[in-house]
Amino acid sequence: MVKLVLLHKADSIYEDEPDVVYDFPRNYLRAMQEAVGDWIVYYEPVKAGPRGYFAVAKIDSVIPKPGVEGRFLALISPGTYLPFDSEVPRMGGGRLLERALSESDGSAKRGGAVQLAVRRLPEDEFARIVDLGLPQDLERLEAMRYETANPGLIEEPMTFERPVLERLTRRPYRDVAFRRKVREAYDYRCAISGLRLRNGGGRPEVQAAHIRPVDQKGSDSVRNGLALSGTLHWMFDRGLISIAEDCETILVSRNKVPADVVDRLIRPDGKLLHPIDPRNRPHPENLRWHRENRFGQVMGDEPTLWDRL
Known part of the structure; x- marks a missing residue:
């Protein structure tokens, strides 16, 4: 080889x-x-x-x-x-x-x-x-990124020297790398609500969602990711929302999602917010996979989040 x-x-x-x-x-x-x-x-x-x-x-x-x-x-x-x-x-x-x-x-x-x-x-x-x-200490850099306390009082997590190939195959490391790239691509805004939320320490609340899950042969490419708020990430993973063939229109499983939830969580124009760099836009094939394999699926007995909104 x-x-x-x-x-x-x-x-x-x-x-x-x-x-x-x-x-x-x-x-x-x-x-x-x-x-x-x-x-x-x-x-x-x-x-x-x-x-x-x-x-x-x-x-x-x-x-x-x-x-x-x-x-x-x-x-x-x-x-x-x-x-x-x-x-x-x-x-x-x-x-x-x-x-x-x-x-x-x-x-x-x-x-x-x-x-x-x-x-x-x-x-x-x-x-x-x-x-x-892909720095050795990428996980530490991300963990310390939004710390505002006195640096002298912060106990830094230990960084282990890992061989390159071990690092490239470790899921926790890959998750951090994927999250950083996807959130950056969307300027830390939720692609469906359009909101850029930060907590009191300035840490972005937006998450990085895989469109096609890794365990379903999805990749860690930014084109297989969406920056989403926690609730919308949950809804996307469970097929309550998806994206239409035009790669812009937000689809909602309206028989499962209350209208007032839609009004509060989804951009008024019903369109997906795209990254500025067109090379980072969701790949149509990944969105197609999500529509065909996740959208509208049965939720089973899992409780909803509507009572928290």
């Missing part, structure tokens, strides 16, 4: 969905086959956007692209895609993070390996890029 850097451009002729599939031509087939079962880093070139290295994922398998001669698809292992907390520029500490892109004097190469859409990545360089994009 081998780790890779995969170049991704949103406006490319290749039909990538970074958390699901990577589309590539035959000349990269051998490298992609060698990477099956291993991790890759996504990279957006400077001319295509400002992100640099922006996410990791694991390749599950490689198949021919149906109906397209000479093209192949690398299928991403469900639940492995994770966007970086901070995008990583290709240079760090005055040098390129990929040694293969450097001349002997440390300057950047022109042409050659620089232009490859699929590049082999040594283990130490992979670890370095991931550490920059």
Whole structure:
């Protein structure tokens, strides 16, 4: 197995969905086959956007692209895609993070390996890029983010040094990384109520909801997330609300949700609030999955929250 850097451009002729599939031509087939079962880093070139290295994922398998001669698809292992907390520029500490892109004097190469859409990545360089994009102490940073007490009186939680791959597969760590990216994408506003609520210490009350749950092959991509208040998160997970095919209209199971609850919780125009960056908007396929598999489902004997509103 081998780790890779995969170049991704949103406006490319290749039909990538970074958390699901990577589309590539035959000349990269051998490298992609060698990477099956291993991790890759996504990279957006400077001319295509400002992100640099922006996410990791694991390749599950490689198949021919149906109906397209000479093209192949690398299928991403469900639940492995994770966007970086901070995008990583290709240079760090005055040098390129990929040694293969450097001349002997440390300057950047022109042409050659620089232009490859699929590049082999040594283990130490992979670890370095991931550490920059997904810090070891991300959970501690999030826990301490809104503390207002005297810093000298705060007992910081202990941070354990964990190997990169252990960190990438730990659900608690991934949940923190997902929550930070989704809430930031929506500017800490609830996508359905439009409200930006904070508690007395300034901590945002909005939560990060998976549209398609991870245990149902959903990913930790921001495009599989919605920023929602606690009550609306509860309602969304139980299929009481969903989003229509236009990816904007809020659907309500009106035989289960009282009209006064709808009036109080949902934006007056009945439309979903979208992130400013269109790349972070909910993916239509994730919303379709939610409509078909969650919306209108039977709640069973679980008590409602209406008496608390």
